[in-house]
Amino acid sequence: GELVEWEGDLAPVRSAVCLRREDGELEQCVIGSTPLLDADAALGALDAAVHAYDLGQGVWPTMSVSERIRNVENFLHRMKEQRDAVVRLLMWEIGKNLPDSEKEFDRTCDYIVDTVNALKELDRRSSRFEIEQGTLGQIRRVPLGVALCMGPYNYPLNETFTTLIPALIMGNTVVFKPAKFGVLLIRPLLEAFRDSFPPGVINIIYGRGRETVGALMESGKVDVFAFIGTNKGASDLKKLHPRPHRLRAALGLDAKNPGIVLPDVDLDTAVGECVTGALSFNGQRCTALKILFVHRSQVDDFLDRFKSRLATLKSGMPWEPGVALTPLPEPGKTAFLTQMLEDARSKGASVVNEGGGNSVGTFFYPALLYPVTPQMRVYNEEQFGPIIPVVPYDDLSEVIDYVRNSDFGQQLSLFGRDPQQMARMIDACANQVGRINLNAQCQRGPDSFPFTGRKNSAEGTLSVADALRVFSIRTLVAAKDN
Ligand code: G3H
Secondary structure, eight states: OOOOOOOEEEEEEEEEEEEETTTTEEEEEEEEEEEEEEHHHHHHHHHHHHHOOTTTTTTTTOOHHHHHHHHHHHHHHHTTTTHHHHHHHHHHHHHOOOHHHHHHHHHHHHHHHHHHHHHHHHHHEEEEEEETTTTTEEEEEEEEEEEEEOOSSSSSTHHHHHHHHHHHTTEEEEEEOOOOOOOOGGGGGHHHHHSSSSSEEEEEOSOOOHEEEEEEEEOOOOOEEEEEEEEHHHHHHTTSOGGGGGGGEEEEEOOOOOEEOOTTTHHHHHHHHHHHHHHHHGGGGGSSEEEEEEGGGGHHHHHHHOOOOOOOOOOTTSSSTTOBBBBOSSSTTHHHHHHHHHHHHTTTEEEESSSSTTTTOOOOOOOEEEEETTTTTHHHSOSSSSEEEEEESHHHHHHHHHHHSSSESSSEEEEOOHHHHHHHHHHTTTOOOOEEESSSSOOSTTTTSOOOEEEEEEEEEOSSSHHHHTEEEEEEEEEEOO
């Protein structure tokens, strides 16, 4: 096939932003459309990827590393020409504010450059010959086959490209399904894809997940499944593969990252980091701080300061200057968050600021919730939105128990000054999470650092260099040295 984007009936794409209808109701406005594929069309895209990988005929997997790098660099050059269009769509589709949308675009470009450099380094080290006990060996790093790449709506460019680019550059062919929201922004890049890669190497599909991606998994022809999203989404799809032992998975999943405020904390630093950690992009980040444990001696002061900071956050449209809080793209999200608040309220917590109840359309004003207890849904369940649950504690062992008992293990943040207490927490939690942040919010970056998690939060590691290994295997080619 010559297609990059596979064709189907058109389906409307709604914006995070609402408009008022004639009857006075608010409605998420339609800003474009994408093809809606059925299972057959999705399988057509998969067959194109399988054909382009076929070692007998496909040029991509056997192409030299330097040639593949040239294709990717050409793509990057063309992608940069589309910065304005992509940034505009990030704001409209998912409601990400202008500075964060620009950052997402630029960071993705940097990731591509870093990936190229990491591959040059990996290639230098892995294609050398070695002689051991009369045997000459060459360890080659080779692609795995067809990769299915799916990303989340909160980083529809960056998170998807951190699997898509390593998959391509290692010589795999790809079927790529853009996020549920944040799909239109891929379209300004279609020509760049078409002009940079041979036919069949990259195939973009849209449609209902179970119908399209479900059919691809059932076919058994997917070799690598790269998915950033929910546990349920990943496991429902993974179990459809008829030969799971032949499927490599790289998964970035749910999280419930705790921020832990120790008794000797510098409150200014802690509150500043907790506000941005919990509320950047309205808390819709897998790396957001999702529950705060505050030592009882600090809790009143902490809540007062947090409340004052909240009052300074400006809400508005993503393109307006200085706006921190923006509309949420997921229909039904404000209802879900309201239910979580109601559950906590009915079990004894209060919203200590004006948050939650004053939501309009797709806006949900952040709710600082206190005191949160283990009986409440928000204690263990991921909210993925602007609710900030605060739990008071007396002894660090209570927090250590929470970290150890949690089904998630992406990251945590520690706020304090006493090196002994910090060391105790690091030792107690180091095997429970993928990253521990000291006096800083949880975050993915810098992207060269390992991005992973334990328990139900991840499978595999997606740093720049690790991602190259995820999408390849080492094979030894050996001969007697005569
Ligand atoms: O949603 C998960 C993202 O990888 C978070 O990245 O920590 O840079 O916002 P970030």
